[in-house]
Amino acid sequence: MNASTEPANGQVVIGLNAVIVAIIEEQPKVLVVQHTSETLTAQHETLTERTALPHNNRHEALPFGPFYPLKHRTLESGLRSWVEEQTDHEIGYVEQLYTFGNEGRDPREEAAGARLVSVGYLALVQDTAPTAIENAVWQDWYRFFPWEDWRDGPPTILESDIIPALRKWIEQAENNIEQKDRYERTCITFGLDDTPWNDELVLERYELLYEASLVAERQDSLDKGDISNQHGTAMALDHRRILATAIGRLRGKIKYRPVVFELMPPTFTLLQLQKVVEALSGSLLHKQNFRRLIEKKGLVEATGKIETQTGGRPANQFRFRREVLMERQTLGI
Amino acid sequence: MNASTEPANGQVVIGLNAVIVAIIEEQPKVLVVQHTSETLTAQHETLTERTALPHNNRHEALPFGPFYPLKHRTLESGLRSWVEEQTDHEIGYVEQLYTFGNEGRDPREEAAGARLVSVGYLALVQDTAPTAIENAVWQDWYRFFPWEDWRDGPPTILESDIIPALRKWIEQAENNIEQKDRYERTCITFGLDDTPWNDELVLERYELLYEASLVAERQDSLDKGDISNQHGTAMALDHRRILATAIGRLRGKIKYRPVVFELMPPTFTLLQLQKVVEALSGSLLHKQNFRRLIEKKGLVEATGKIETQTGGRPANQFRFRREVLMERQTLGI
DNA sequence: ACCACTTATACTAATATTGAGCATAATGTG
DNA sequence: CACATTATGCTCAATATTAGTATAAGTGGT
Incomplete structure (x- = not known):
């Protein structure tokens, strides 16, 4: 056993699991890695394969990136670097979800006498171009729930x-x-x-x-x-649990912090914003009250431009006032 | 270099930092380890010493427990076991705060080519008997803030x-x-x-x-x-930052989840409850509105017993209705 | 030009929640 | 018994929320 590649007894390896969320055509999507066969591409890190692939080798998994202590200054910078590198998306918002250190999460690691500790992250992206992550596709998250x-x-x-x-x-x-x-x-x-x-x-x-x-x-x-x-x-391993954590956290968060805007394009109409909130929370909102709420919070300002592709009366286009970001603003719904 | 004791290049060691909170005489207290001299007791793990002691060896630190992958089934059970073992307090509530993987957090670890990743936890305890943790004392948290x-x-x-x-x-x-x-x-x-x-x-x-x-x-x-x-x-290292995270999180949480009760004795008067909330949030509340709020939420029920040591009219004693715990109850203040 | 249809946006009434305070009740103390 | 002290019941105005109605401004079809 070589100590530099094979972890010694009682040691720990850290992995970063990312729930990468985007809105595509008003549906909430999450980036998942699909494995349809035993064939593994050699390009991935050993760790990636170990974690992304479940025992029966059939389930979808959350994308996974290794944490390199020598390369990454912090856990979050490690996550940002591999996500941005592999997806070419700029990440607007990253939030640490939870650190799982469950025994038996990865039997192969266990067999080698090491423990895999995975730090789950929620990342919100706007742009949804195809990614460089192997076999990664955007899936409607309600497919899992x-x-x-x-x-x-x-x-x-x-x-x-x-x-x-x-x-x-x-x-x-x-x-x-x-x-x-x-x-x-x-x-x-x-x-x-x-x-x-x-x-x-x-x-x-x-x-x-x-x-x-x-x-x-x-x-x-x-x-x-x-x-x-x-x-x-x-999903593979406990990935559906991590995804559930992410959805619950995001649903809670949009009620008191202006994180929705991280999923929006630079300008948007109020109805587009409402549809995104509805997609995330999984429920419908009262239109007039929603716009009153949004306008009262002062999180948003009209650009003066007009969106004509509404199917009805043209709508004002708005922009998020990023200046007020730090304030603990309430975006209650 | 022996791989089983000295971490190899690029490896990771996990530590559990606990912000252990209790209310003593209506003041918010946190358990801190004090080191007044270079003299180290030999009873602690190498890791404990490394982390609890800052470079200049003078600051107070949060208690620290190692995570043993072979012994602990999960991170949280690792935390619970060492806290309960060393403090003899029953922990009512444990919440994972954040996982810090900052470079340079512990220079000695860095020198050995390893990274210390610390998982911060918030623990609420009711009982405040003296602890078995070396040099640990309860400190008013406002001493640090x-x-x-x-x-x-x-x-x-x-x-x-x-x-x-x-x-x-x-x-x-x-x-x-x-x-x-x-x-x-x-x-x-x-x-x-x-x-x-x-x-x-x-x-x-x-x-x-x-x-x-x-x-x-x-x-x-x-x-x-x-x-x-x-x-x-x-405080030592970034412990004051972890403590700040804990206080902020707790202040946010008491507004929408009934966690205060984890700090209360089995029965209490409404004023006692109010004083505890005030101690945590650092601000005063309107008495009549507070009791109206509490009673409306139905989180509490009168025991029928009466507290006569109030200094005025005797007060009803209440008990937390633990049955409703899971519900996302609002205890807005 | 007029119609049906769609979406945007202004405005309103009913109801609930919140913030601040008054009034009264029940205890202990000099 | 006056008085300080805390508990507890209740009111009232300000504010927020919910659930609408009404109207405006576009589209495409005839």
């Missing part, structure tokens, strides 16, 4: 499928206390029985489904092949 | 000292653009010229002072010995 999109009313999969399965899971609890606990958590996360739906609980919902063995990532989930796409497309 | 405590009105140090120094720094900008930038950021963070004070910008304020060479941690800060205690007590 179909129950999170309420823009066309309550998702059918909820009533027809998930809620019944969860009720069954509640019934199957070992004892009364456990049953009550399951019921209450389901109420809160999935808005059962009059409890209102909370768009920020993306991670909590995913984890409840995981606990109830209703997602394919769970090893003991029933009829795996079937469930894999039924309850959203599965 | 005297400008953050507005409970007795605007802190004198601000008007008398910090604001003038910042104005001077703004004046000294190289050009007009830089000057305007400095002025705007100072307005936003320190509430200059009518801009309202924002209690959450703890980190941003500290970093502005750092940039203006007004804190002792900055190597080129003017007359170091003097400034060290004038603008708050300095």
Whole structure:
């Protein structure tokens, strides 16, 4: 065993996982790496292959970049450098999400006696040109979480499928206390029985489904092949959990910080802005109130130019007033 | 060089830094390790010593625990186990703050060709018995950030000292653009010229002072010995930055999640609860509105018992309804 | 030119929330 | 018993939010 390539016992290797988000045609997209065969290109780092590829070698994964202690001054600069290098996109906004150090996250690393610690990042980009990342494509994020999109009313999969399965899971609890606990958590996360739906609980919902063995990532989930796409497309390792963290965080953040603008082109109409917010939050907004809110916050100013391709009356084009960025502005929705 | 003890080139070592918060006599306290001499006790891990001790060996530091990949299943369980072991306190709440991978954070690690990555955690404890951590004591957190405590009105140090120094720094900008930038950021963070004070910008304020060479941690800060205690007590390495992150995060969090209760005893009066919130946010609240808010949220229920040591009319004792914990409850203040 | 259709934008009424304060209740103390 | 002290109930105005109606300004078709 060579110490410089193969980690010694009890050591740690750091990887950077990026949830790279963009809006394409008013849909929320996330950059995912797809692997359709065992064939691996040799260009990637050993680490990249190890993490991006799940055991069964079939799932989509979040793009992954290694952290080189000797090359990168900080973790964030490491992330920025490899993302910008590989995607040619300028990153408007980067936020550290969470650092996962879970045992068993990557069995191959474990076997070598090392632990893979992955730092998850959320990156927002405006430009969506094709990337240089191997096999990377933009995917609608609701493909992985179909129950999170309420823009066309309550998702059918909820009533027809998930809620019944969860009720069954509640019934199957070992004892009364456990049953009550399951019921209450389901109420809160999935808005059962009059409890209102909370768009920020993306991670909590995913984890409840995981606990109830209703997602394919769970090893003991029933009829795996079937469930894999039924309850959203599965991802490699715990990448769907990281994505859920990102979506929940972003949904929370747009309510009190002006991060939406990082996803917008330089100028935009108020309806375009609204559609983006709706795409992220997965719900519809009242148009007149939305524009009143936006205008009151003073985050935006008219450019004087007019957008005529609206399909109706032409709209004013606005620009984000980047000057006020630092202030803890509320963009409540 | 032995690969199993001495990290090889380009490798990474992970440390867990904990901001452990408790309320003692209505003051916000944080557990800090004090080192008054060069003498090191042999009981600590090499890593602990390396990180807890600054170069000049004089500053206070946040307690530090190593992450053992072979022993700890997750990062959080690693943190919980060493904190609970060393403090004998039960941790009510743990939140990951941020993962710092800054170059030059620990020169000794760097010299050995390794990078220290530290994961910062915020931990809230109720019980405040003496701890088993070497030299650890509870310190009022406003000792490190005297400008953050507005409970007795605007802190004198601000008007008398910090604001003038910042104005001077703004004046000294190289050009007009830089000057305007400095002025705007100072307005936003320190509430200059009518801009309202924002209690959450703890980190941003500290970093502005750092940039203006007004804190002792900055190597080129003017007359170091003097400034060290004038603008708050300095800490080792970037620990004051981690503490600022923790305070800002906690101040933000109590506004929309019921985390205060993790710092409360099992039963408490509404005034006690208010005092704790005030201690954390560093500002005073309107009493009647506070209780109206708390009661409306339904996070709390009367126990029926009565507290008679109030100094006036006896008060009802309340208990936190832990059942509603998961719900994204708003405890707006 | 006129129509149907689409989107933009102004304005309004009803309701809820918030901020500030008054009034009263219940205790201990000199 | 006056008085200081804290608890708690209640009001009132200012402000914000929700859910509309009404009107403006374009498009394309006939």
